[in-house]
Structures are given as structure tokens and as C-alpha cells.
Amino acid sequence: MLLGREPWVFRDLTVPVEHHGSEYGGWTIYPQGLDPAAIVYSLGVGEDASFDRSLIRSFGVTVHAFDPLPRVEDWVRSQRLPEQFRFHRVAIAAIDGILTLHPPVDPSHVSHTVVASCSGNGPSLRVPARRLGAILQDLGHDHVDLLKMDIEGSEYEVLEDLLESSLPVTQLLVEFHHRFPGVGLGRTRRAIAALRSGGFEVFHVAPRGEISFLRRRG
Numbered sequence: 001m002l003l004g005r006e007p008w009v010f011r012d013l014t015v016p017v018e019h020h021g022s023e024y025g026g027w028t029i030y031p032q033g034l035d036p037a038a039i040v041y042s043l044g045v046g047e048d049a050s051f052d053r054s055l056i057r058s059f060g061v062t063v064h065a066f067d068p069l070p071r072v073e074d075w076v077r078s079q080r081l082p083e084q085f086r087f088h089r090v091a092i093a094a095i096d097g098i099l100t101l102h103p104p105v106d107p108s109h110v111s112h113t114v115v116a117s118c119s120g121n122g123p124s125l126r127v128p129a130r131r132l133g134a135i136l137q138d139l140g141h142d143h144v145d146l147l148k149m150d151i152e153g154s155e156y157e158v159l160e161d162l163l164e165s166s167l168p169v170t171q172l173l174v175e176f177h178h179r180f181p182g183v184g185l186g187r188t189r190r191a192i193a194a195l196r197s198g199g200f201e202v203f204h205v206a207p208r209g210e211i212s213f214l215r216r217r218g
Helices: 050-059 070-078 131-139 155-164 184-196
Strands: 016-020 027-029 039-043 060-065 084-089 091-093 096-101 124-129 144-149 169-175 198-203 211-217
Touching: 016 050, 016 144, 027 211, 039 050, 050 060, 050 084, 050 144, 091 096, 091 155, 124 131, 144 155, 155 169, 155 184, 184 198
Parallel strands: 039 060, 039 144, 060 084, 091 124, 144 169
Antiparallel strands: 016 027, 096 124, 169 211, 198 211
8 A cells, every 4th residue: 555655554464443533633443352441542632632532432441641732731621521531741752751842833733743853933842751661550551452652753762662661552553754854764664664573463554644553462
């Protein structure tokens, strides 16, 4: 499947799928095994929680949503979100500490990025950051059933940390940001190859480049 300017990415397996969320903020998932006991992490909320709402409504899950931006926290507080939506104002990164995020080129957009070459004219932000393994410990979780990751260029380091730490994640949804200046397709290709070597298989590729993976059993 050729995705316009995206890299060549082929599915490794065919499974039943469902799309959840809006056209802008939606993702394609493998629904089997999702129930009220499932552990779901949503990295990168922005100002569209349609995916999280849909999972809560359809499966009764609790969604732990992570975003470090004050503007996103204000937006979340302005919404009438289900009680199963648990917001954490922290960045998920490959470090425990402070992360510098650069503003978007378009000030009307909310997303900030670690990629300095994508910076707009506004001020950078220093935000609290935690490694994914530390978050699991903080929340008392020993695995994640579904992990969605839209973190504006931080995904590469976080995925490396996930694989190096052998974190037990069953389903992984990632938006890769190789379109950002200075990132490039090669980095996404290497990340996908590493995920495949780590036991993840591609089961869906969206037209905009979001890729859905399942971890092989056994």
C-alpha cells in the first residue's frame, strides 16, 4: 500500500477491525479482548477526544489520557467527558524529568513538538515527562492492552524505550511524523522494522499514515 508521500507499508496480517472516533481524530483498532477490564493509554489528546469517548462508549473501558500542555488541560476541563476518561498532564517520553516542547508554526494549532525544526515563533514550553514504564508503575498496571500514540515526533524515542524495556503492550496505534523537517522516512522505516523484530505486526495502515500493530502471541 503506497500512502502518497508515506513509506511503503504492507499489512502483515488480516484481522477484524473497527474505526473509532472522528475523521480527524479517529483510529482503527482490533476490538477483540477490549472490555471494561482492559487497560487503555491514549498518548496525545489535543482538542479531540472522540476516539477515547468512542472506546469508552463501545467497550466500557477506562482510558488513561496523557498530554502535557496547559491548553489541553483547559480544554479537557471545559468538556463533559465520561468518568472513565482519566486525564494526566504529563508527557510520555524516553526520560523521567523535564521535556522541552516547541510551538506549532500555526499558532491556532495546539500540538507542540520536540522537533525544533518544526518550531513556530511562540515560546517553547518545559513540561514534566515520564517514561512509559514509570507510568505503568505509577498507575499499578502490569501491561497495556491498547496504546495509542500521537505525540508529534516523540514516538521514535518512546518506541525504542518500549522495546528495550520489553513493556507488555498488546495493541499499538502510532502516528509517525516523518514529514517533519529533519526526521525523514528512514527513521519511520527503521522504527517499523524494529517493531516487527520485537513481535509487532501491522494490521492496518490509514491513508494519513497512522499504523496499527498487534503483538504476536507466544
